[in-house]
Amino acid sequence: MCTYVPENLxxxxxxxxxxxxxxxxxxxxxxETGWIKFAERNQFALLLPQQQKANNMSKCFNWFELNDIERDKGEALSIRQMIKKMASDTDIDPEKVYITGLSAGGGMATVMLAVYPDMFAGGAIIAGIPYKCATNVGEALNECGVSIVPGQLAPMKDLSPDAWGNLVRNASSHNGPYPRISIWQGTSDTTVNPADQQELVDQWTNVLGVDQTPDIEDTINGHEHKLYKNDNGEPLIETILISGMGHGTPIDPGGGDDQCGEAASYILDVGTCSSYYIIKFWGLDFQ
Structure with missing residues (x-):
């Protein structure tokens, strides 16, 4: 459990x-992803769970292991306990907890949004996987669009929106609103199939009760951006498809308000700071 809390928060x-x-x-x-910069500027606490090699040799969060992806079990429970401790230590607002992640971290962010929807106001999934696409290693490697060998992506299962949505609805007894979600993907990703983004859209539009047709289609720095709104005109889902980007978190190093990050492995300088736009979508830039 790694944390960052701005001074005098x-x-x-x-x-x-x-x-x-x-x-x-x-x-x-x-x-590297800009989260410390925005924690300081927008005044929020930051929690960064650390996977252990004892759980996964590649330090991937186990988004595909049944005992880690159900409510009050395994890694999902561990992250929940970290959030509870953070709330106790820093007196954060329990109505303003948000979660994001990359790749396996994106898959685990999806897990947390599904099994603990009552805990989160919003989420952001970067090169992630729909909830319960897999419940074991074999399914994860063969049915969820991930790379088995470099450059060779497995097929991505194509479920109906209702079937995807049922996996989330059955994950808890929650009967209130679900968190709003920002979904990011690169068109040239050879680790997670770009088709995963559409399956995530199908799953979460169904859960949130909005249709699969975007209400707004525009661009962010030249990259495809779509908004899906409810009947009250509130944007509940957005997607950003970064043209030409491989597998990683998009950043835009620099000192501008909408810039962030330091390029590194799986942290990709594509001229767009994902953390900045995620914060805007969540509404944290106005709080």
């Missing part, structure tokens, strides 16, 4: 949970 401020990808660690996912 006032009570009842938001908490952002950021989950690293495979072959990374928590300290690779703070400054």
């Amino acid at each position: 006032e009570p009842s401020r938001p908490l952002v949970v950021a989950l690293h990808g495979c072959k990374q660690q928590a300290e690779d996912y703070d400054n």
